[in-house]
Amino acid sequence: xxxxxxxxxxxxxxxxxxxxxxxxxxxxxxxxxxxxxxxxxxxxxxxxxxxxxxxxxxxxxxxxxxxxxxxxxxxxxxxxxxxxxxxxxxxxxxxxxxxxxxxxxxxxxxxxxxxxxxxxxxxxxxxxxxxxxxxxxxxxxxxxxxxxxxxxxxxxxxxxxxxxxxxxxxxxxxxxx
Amino acid sequence: xxxxxxxxxxxxxxxxxxxxxxxxxxxxxxxxxxxxxxxxxxxxxxxxxxxxxxxxxxxxxxxxxxxxxxxxxxxxxxxxxxxxxxxxxxxxxxxxxxxxxxxxxxxxxxxxxxxxxxxxxxxxxxxxxxxxxxxxxxxxxxxxxxxxxxxxxxxxxxxxxxxxxxxxxxxxxxxxxxxxxxxxxxxxxxxxxxxxxxxxxxxxxxxxxxxxxxxxxxxxxxxxxxxxxxxxxxxxxxxxxxxxxxxxxxxxxxxxxxxxxxxxxxxxxxxxxxxxxxxxxxxxxxxxxxxxxxxxxxxxxxxxxxxxxxxxxxxxxxxxxxxxxxxxxxxxxxxxxxxxxxxxxxxxxxxxxxxxxxxxxxxxxxxxxxxxxxxxxxxxxxxxxxxxxxxxxxxxxxxxxxx
Numbered sequence: 001x002x003x004x005x006x007x008x009x010x011x012x013x014x015x016x017x018x019x020x021x022x023x024x025x026x027x028x029x030x031x032x033x034x035x036x037x038x039x040x041x042x043x044x045x046x047x048x049x050x051x052x053x054x055x056x057x058x059x060x061x062x063x064x065x066x067x068x069x070x071x072x073x074x075x076x077x078x079x080x081x082x083x084x085x086x087x088x089x090x091x092x093x094x095x096x097x098x099x100x101x102x103x104x105x106x107x108x109x110x111x112x113x114x115x116x117x118x119x120x121x122x123x124x125x126x127x128x129x130x131x132x133x134x135x136x137x138x139x140x141x142x143x144x145x146x147x148x149x150x151x152x153x154x155x156x157x158x159x160x161x162x163x164x165x166x167x168x169x170x171x172x173x174x175x176x177x
Numbered sequence: 178x179x180x181x182x183x184x185x186x187x188x189x190x191x192x193x194x195x196x197x198x199x200x201x202x203x204x205x206x207x208x209x210x211x212x213x214x215x216x217x218x219x220x221x222x223x224x225x226x227x228x229x230x231x232x233x234x235x236x237x238x239x240x241x242x243x244x245x246x247x248x249x250x251x252x253x254x255x256x257x258x259x260x261x262x263x264x265x266x267x268x269x270x271x272x273x274x275x276x277x278x279x280x281x282x283x284x285x286x287x288x289x290x291x292x293x294x295x296x297x298x299x300x301x302x303x304x305x306x307x308x309x310x311x312x313x314x315x316x317x318x319x320x321x322x323x324x325x326x327x328x329x330x331x332x333x334x335x336x337x338x339x340x341x342x343x344x345x346x347x348x349x350x351x352x353x354x355x356x357x358x359x360x361x362x363x364x365x366x367x368x369x370x371x372x373x374x375x376x377x378x379x380x381x382x383x384x385x386x387x388x389x390x391x392x393x394x395x396x397x398x399x400x401x402x403x404x405x406x407x408x409x410x411x412x413x414x415x416x417x418x419x420x421x422x423x424x425x426x427x428x429x430x431x432x433x434x435x436x437x438x439x440x441x442x443x444x445x446x447x448x449x450x451x452x453x454x455x456x457x458x459x460x461x462x463x464x465x466x467x468x469x470x471x472x473x474x475x476x477x478x479x480x481x482x483x484x485x486x487x488x489x490x491x492x493x494x495x496x497x498x499x500x501x502x503x504x505x506x507x508x509x510x511x512x513x514x515x516x517x518x519x520x521x522x523x524x525x526x527x528x529x530x531x532x533x534x535x536x537x538x539x540x541x542x543x544x545x546x547x548x549x550x551x552x553x554x555x556x557x558x559x560x561x562x563x564x565x566x567x568x569x570x571x572x573x574x575x576x577x578x579x580x
Contacts, residue, residue, distance in 0.1 A: 012260040012281060023231065023261055049187070051231045051261075059261075059269030061236045081262045081280055154263050 014079040014154070015047075015070060016144070018110035021058045021154075022070065024050040032087015033080070037072065037160060038134030044069045055110075056149050072135055076108055077144055078160035086138065086158050103172040104128075106139065108165040114172065115142025115159060125169050136160040179203045179224035179296050184214030184240060185258070186232050190281075194227065201289055211235035215243055218250050225296055226250075228275070230259040230266065238273040245274035252423055254295045258283060268412045271455055272378075276421060347453030350579065351461045351474045354484040356494040360517040361484045362390040363548060363557075364571065365462040366426075370559030371572045372458045373425040375580050380419065380456040382448070383431040384471060385464040386439045392430040395422050396555030403440050403448060404432040410444075415451040424560045427456065442469035449477050458579065467501060475507055480578060482513045485530070487523035492533045499534065513539040513578065520544060540574045542567055 011033050015022040024047035028036050036045055050065040080086060101116040102123045117128060117139060128137055142159035146152055181203050185191050191207050198205040206221070208214035211232040218226060226244065230237035237257060244250040256277040257270045267278050277295055279288060350368070354361035365381060372379040383391035384403075392399060401418040419429050429452065440448065452459045461478070463471045475481050481502065485495040495514070502512060516530060516538050531537055545567035551558045558565045 014261070014263065025260075049231070051236075058263060059238070059265045061231065061238075064231065064233060079263075081260070082282065152265060154265075156262070 011085045012081060013047075013085075014077075014156070015075050016055070016077040016079070016111070016154070017074050018076055018108075019055050021053040021055060022047070022050060022068075023053070024048060024068070028087070030088070033078070033085060034087040034134075034136070034138070034160075037075075037078065037136050040133050040135075043073060044071050055146050055152075058152060058154070072162075073164065076111060076162050076165050077113070077154075078136070079144075079154060079156035080158040080160075081156065083140065083158045101140070103174065104139070105168075105170045105172055106137070106161050106166055107168045108162070109167060110147055110165075111144045111161075112147060113139060113142055113144045113159065113161055115139030123171055125171075129163055129166055129169055135162060135164055137163050137166075180206070180222060181225045181227060181292070182206050182208065182214060182217055182221075182223045183227045184208045184211065184232065184237070185227070185229040186210065187229070197285060197289070198292075201292070203292075209233075211237070211240045215240060218244055218253070219247055223253060225292065226253055226255045227258050227292075228255055230257060230261050230270065238269050241270065241273035241275050251425065256291060256295055258288070264412050267416060268455070271412075271416055271419075278416075345450065345454035347456050347459055348479040348579070349449060349453065349459050349461055349474060349477050351463050351471070351478040351481045352484060353463045353471070353475070353481055353498065355465050355498045356485070356491050357465060358519070359484045359486050359491055360519050360542075360548075361465075362394055362462050363552075363567075364482070364484055364515065364517060364542065365460050366391060366394050366557045367559045367568055368571050368575065369426045369458070369460040370424050370557055371568065371575050372460070372579065374559065374563070375572075375575065377580075378427075378455075378457045379425075380427040380429065380452050380459045382429045382452060382459055382461045382474075384440060384445070384461055384474065385431050386436045386468075387431075387464070388435045389431045389433045391428060391462050392433065394552065394555065394557060395424075395426075395428060397422055397428055397430065399428070399430045402430045402432045403444070404436055406444065406448070410447055410451070412451055412454070415448070415455075419455075424557070439464055439468040440470040442473045445470035445473040446477070449474060453477075467505070472505060475502070475505065478511065480511050480513050481507060482515055484515050484517050486519055487516060487525045487527065487530055489525060492525060492530055496534055499536075513574075515540040515542060515574070517542045518544040519548075521546075540570060542570045 007030055008027055010025050011028055013024060013026050026033060026047050046067060046069055048067045050068040051061050052063045053061055099118045101118050104117050106113045139159045139161055141157060143153050143155045181198055183191060183194050183205055186209050195205045195207060206217060208217055211234050228237045228240055241255050244253060255275045257275045258279050260281045262280040270278055277291055279291055352361050352365040369379045369381045381391050383389055397420050399420045403418060406418060407414055419427050421427050461474045463474060483495055483498055485491040521544050543566045545565050547558055547562050547565050548567060551561060559568050
């Protein structure tokens with residue numbers, strides 16, 4: 001019997017709930033962070049080296065923990081410093097065709113997120129919001145603005161957005177992403 | 178070889194960093210907690226501190242603040258190395274006193290280059306004043322981003338600058354002198370130094386398009402000036418254009434070579450906004466003309482300090498300057514007139530100056546023979562001779578109006 005190897009790696013992530021910023025590390029397996037977040041068999045996930053800030057003072061650390069559990073349903077955003085930390089391409093792209101991009105604005109009750117979505121043939125709003133089983137959509141070169149604190153913004157080359165918290169999605173004119 | 182203190186709670190990262198720094202020929206000391214790092218920093222001599230923001234006991238912002246407030250470590254270069262990559266984090270680090278900012282995961286070559294750059298700049302300028310760059314942004318925001326915290330300063334745009342938040346608490350003090358040679362830059366540089374010495378977080382902004390006089394007086398050689406600011410600026414791009422002088426004063430320079438255009442009004446407003454956000458006091462060495470940038474700064478200023486010499490031409494120009502300020506509806510209460518005696522003997526007596534201006538002088542800066550040496554050596558009097566008459570006069574003025 002052959003043993004499947006599970007490569008583990010550590011990814012630095014900035015998670016946001018509607019009121020807190022949680023900067024932490026996540027240990028991920030072969031499916032990467034996208035696999036962990038979109039795994040429908042678990043509703044919480046473990047993080048470590050956790051530093052918590054309030055949304056209105058995102059640079060001020062109010063608490064830190066060696067380990068913590070986060071509830072997927074309440075994690076609105078996940079920001080990555082590197083696109084390659086998302087996970088293997090096969091878990092991100094639905095086909096091998098040429099990828100197209102379009103700028104969109106995705107809203108939740110707490111955030112306005114502008115960024116690029118990737119797709120293969122045409123931009124399908126329904127598929128982006130409710131298609132498939134994954135909880136999170138991916139936006140690239142994205143910026144999130146907390147609605148309550150619009151003078152603050154958070155930018156990342158890759159951003160997970162919790163689709164179950166989304167209130168709307170609109171395509172922006174090219175160049176407005 | 179440089180002595181480098183690493184304060185980071187990640188055991189693996191510390192080990193890698195130790196190996197890397199040793200290979201680069203440096204001598205690293207490792208600390209895993211903030212308090213431990215502070216104790217090491219104040220009891221030993223280091224050339225650079227590499228500091229994580231997320232530490233288990235006190236965070237890196239507080240470590241940086243405490244390093245800046247301790248005499249022994251106040252000028253020690255601090256490089257922040259953290260997984261926190263948001264503009265707010267960079268702003269916080271800048272406000273706490275950091276000089277460089279890199280985000281994890283970091284490219285070893287980029288880190289090595291940054292360390293070498295910070296060490297070389299620090300050494301080049303010591304013992305004469307040193308300059309160290311403040312944090313550059315690790316990642317530029319999306320080019321077409323239209324978030325409220327990002328300000329478009331394109332000259333093509335006609336929309337007024339909309340501050341992304343309430344007016345910041347920092348104060349602008351504009352030093353104005355419409356006649357060359359009145360000592361405007363000298364007063365600006367030394368006033369900023371006086372404020373910094375009094376515990377304020379001071380920044381000098383050189384708005385003159387006629388060549389970087391502030392940079393020349395302080396012997397700083399910034400790679401980026403306001404002329405290099407991109408059409409869209411945010412706190413990150415601002416941070417790139419600010420350098421820190423060894424006196425503790427931060428500087429945003431004018432281009433070294435004269436340029437045709439001043440900073441546009443909207444850009445000046447954005448620059449002033451962010452500087453007032455970063456610093457408690459911003460001393461503006463204004464251009465000798467009422468261009469868009471100068472009038473914008475004058476409008477935002479807490480005080481407008483009009484500088485003149487005791488000679489007929491300077492008095493006449495100042496009288497007209499005061500009329501122009503009145504026409505701009507600048508409140509009389511925020512105008513301060515300062516007579517700067519740049520020669521041992523005054524051509525016009527003080528009483529005659531006051532009579533010609535139709536108002537009293539708020540300050541008379543006595544002739545200071547040390548100023549010629551200060552200019553030649555590139556070390557301002559506030560640093561080389563803190564008790565010099567010129568510095569004492571400015572300190573008295575600051576105590577009455579700003580402290």
